[in-house]
Amino acid sequence: xxxxxxxxxxxxxxxxxxxxxxxxxxxxxxxxxxxxxxxxxxxxxxxxxxxxxxxxxxxxxxxxxxxxxxxxxxxxxxxxxxxxxxxxxxxxxxxxxxxxxxxxxxxxxxxxxxxxxxxxxxxxxxxxxxxxxxxxxxxx
Numbered sequence: 001x002x003x004x005x006x007x008x009x010x011x012x013x014x015x016x017x018x019x020x021x022x023x024x025x026x027x028x029x030x031x032x033x034x035x036x037x038x039x040x041x042x043x044x045x046x047x048x049x050x051x052x053x054x055x056x057x058x059x060x061x062x063x064x065x066x067x068x069x070x071x072x073x074x075x076x077x078x079x080x081x082x083x084x085x086x087x088x089x090x091x092x093x094x095x096x097x098x099x100x101x102x103x104x105x106x107x108x109x110x111x112x113x114x115x116x117x118x119x120x121x122x123x124x125x126x127x128x129x130x131x132x133x134x135x136x137x138x139x140x
Contacts, residue, residue, distance in 0.1 A: 005120035
């Protein structure tokens with residue numbers, strides 16, 4: 001199971017996604033790719049912050065198709081197990097003098113709870129949580 005972080009989803013919404021990211025995702029079985037509900041929330045928030053207009057409407061439409069056609073049944077929700085993992089991992093990071101953003105810690109908790117690999121460009125943001133990380137921009 002691979003969870004896609006916000007930066008990976010954002011990259012896929014670009015007119016010309018990075019070739020390394022496309023290769024990485026093409027090498028995975030579709031049924032192994034999942035979206036944390038928090039990533040969906042972060043993307044929706046980013047879209048909502050855009051000025052009203054055609055660009056925003058086009059991106060919102062693209063994202064809705066992305067969800068419906070690719071991830072309709074593969075969006076993971078935050079549950080008690082995820083929250084427990086989040087709390088322990090975030091506290092450990094803070095105790096080590098490496099605070100972590102709330103959303104990142106929750107996404108990391110979801111990866112831990114599901115035994116999933118987290119695909120992100122921002123690997124340093126998640127280091128020390130105990131989750132397996134992969135950077136699609138650098139994956140062979």
